[in-house]
Amino acid sequence: MTLVLRERAILKTFDITPAGVRIRIRTNCESILKNAYSSRSRNVSTCAPIDLYVSVMDDLEESNSAPYFRGLHHLVYMSFGASSFVIDVLRRTVHATVTKEFATRAGVWRERIIPIILGVLGPSVGLMPLHAACLLWRDRGILLAGVSGAGKSTLAVALAKHGMSIISDDWTYVHTTDRGLSCHGLGVPVKLLADAALHFRELNALEPQVSLNGELAYEVDPAVTLQLRTTSECLPKQIIFLKRTSGPACLIPLSRSTVFKFFLENAERLPSQLEHLEETRLAILARLSQLPASTFHYSGTPQSGAETLLRWMEEQ
Amino acid sequence: MSVAQSPDLLRRFVPTPYYSVVETSSGPVGIRSNDGAFSYHRKPEAAPDAATINCVLIRDDSVPTRPQTLLLEQGDLLTLLIAEGAHLHLDGPKKEILGFARNSLDTLVILYWIERLLTHGGTGHE
Numbered sequence: 001m002t003l004v005l006r007e008r009a010i011l012k013t014f015d016i017t018p019a020g021v022r023i024r025i026r027t028n029c030e031s032i033l034k035n036a037y038s039s040r041s042r043n044v045s046t047c048a049p050i051d052l053y054v055s056v057m058d059d060l061e062e063s064n065s066a067p068y069f070r071g072l073h074h075l076v077y078m079s080f081g082a083s084s085f086v087i088d089v090l091r092r093t094v095h096a097t098v099t100k101e102f103a104t105r106a107g108v109w110r111e112r113i114i115p116i117i118l119g120v121l122g123p124s125v126g127l128m129p130l131h132a133a134c135l136l137w138r139d140r141g142i143l144l145a146g147v148s149g150a151g152k153s154t155l156a157v158a159l160a161k162h163g164m165s166i167i168s169d170d171w172t173y174v175h176t177t178d179r180g181l182s183c184h185g186l187g188v189p190v191k192l193l194a195d196a197a198l199h200f201r202e203l204n205a206l207e208p209q210v211s212l213n214g215e216l217a218y219e220v221d222p223a224v225t226l227q228l229r230t231t232s233e234c235l236p237k238q239i240i241f242l243k244r245t246s247g248p249a250c251l252i253p254l255s256r257s258t259v260f261k262f263f264l265e266n267a268e269r270l271p272s273q274l275e276h277l278e279e280t281r282l283a284i285l286a287r288l289s290q291l292p293a294s295t296f297h298y299s300g301t302p303q304s305g306a307e308t309l310l311r312w313m314e315e316q
Numbered sequence: 317m318s319v320a321q322s323p324d325l326l327r328r329f330v331p332t333p334y335y336s337v338v339e340t341s342s343g344p345v346g347i348r349s350n351d352g353a354f355s356y357h358r359k360p361e362a363a364p365d366a367a368t369i370n371c372v373l374i375r376d377d378s379v380p381t382r383p384q385t386l387l388l389e390q391g392d393l394l395t396l397l398i399a400e401g402a403h404l405h406l407d408g409p410k411k412e413i414l415g416f417a418r419n420s421l422d423t424l425v426i427l428y429w430i431e432r433l434l435t436h437g438g439t440g441h442e
Contacts, residue, residue, distance in 0.1 A: 002396075002432070004387045014416060053390070065380035070413040071326030072372050075405050077395075079380060085390070086395050095390035271328050 005045040005097060008055040012172045015049070017065050018114050019173035019184035020233070021125050022049035023195060029103045040128040043233060047126040050117065056098045067212060069116075071274040073170070076120045085113070087120050089274055094121075100223040112190045114213070116187070118173055123270065123277035128174045128284040131266050134167040134234065135159055135182050136315050137313070141183050141234030143172060143291075145262065146242035151302060153192055155242060157226060158306035165229040166190070174284055182286050190226070199302050202226055216299045239293040240309070249298040249308045260289040322414045327416075330374050337362035338427060342369065342434035345413070345421060353423045371413040371430065379403065379416050387436060394437045396429060406437045 012080035076087040083098035133144040133156040153169040168185035193304040196205040322357030336358035388395040394406040404415035
């Protein structure tokens, strides 16, 4: 038997601006995302908003299936148990059909759903998700990039222990404003792999958990667990690529074309139906590759790496 | 520093080498898939460009099963979540069905659901 569900009548409409992108939420649930986004972004994108329709259904039967994500052409489908989301990249809309229990889990919306929506719809709203950590140091935004396993998160935390403010440890969302590029974090937990407990004693009191991609990791609020300063956005001034080495630490300047190529190859491919959105990404990458960039080759602990890098940055 | 290949986290780029035009009560549907079994149900005389509705169907055993089959009416989209492990999305204005289904779902069952989706969506020839 098939249960036909129509989207529920809208009782509430409100906007949130994570990463400077306006998301207009229309829902039949009063408590959804309540208090999840209290601060307003300074640099809001001028692009048209994302429309997020959230229908909270009483008649959905709960399911324990693992999170699931698939996409074809302009549509992306994801499910979390019984709750499902259809993202339409061409129309900049998201249709969510969720259980009442799911609707009220503000942490899941803030840490999972909204970042995924921005990741998928980014190109259609002038936003580029960048696989990089981001820190603020003396009004200067610093992006830490590198392949998976290069140590972005641990070095970001170690640098934050030396007074930088942490914006993001994994995904940074970039868009253009009249002031130049603007980098945003979404206030999601910092993810540190299980061996990070060797370097940050605060983690010893916790147990690592299996994360969304199957890795065993600590996912912690950097302000609460690690007592770090956090902020939500910055204007980027420098890019540092991380590379583990067995030799002595060194900082080697990188060409614009290398930076451009790295981020382009690291970005998710778009299907031919969305090719026209590629222009947005290329424009952001072109501006990003104008920033001074270097590769930081380092060995040893994240703390010693952070101290070395900070010393060199001070000298600059 | 280069990465080997852009990731395909959403499996958007699964090759779909098979194409068949099948007849439904809503009109001929062209199905592109990684499963050649749809060709057993093809309309023999149909030209490849005869389809008025296009469908891309990927066989994928990681599609979750559900306690119930749901048909969700969502603006221009109709989403069918099949209990046995499939999700089909009809984009009415684009006359396009996109979806993933477990290998265990018989092609006849999938064609039945495509027909149901089109009938509900009113995308056929009147």
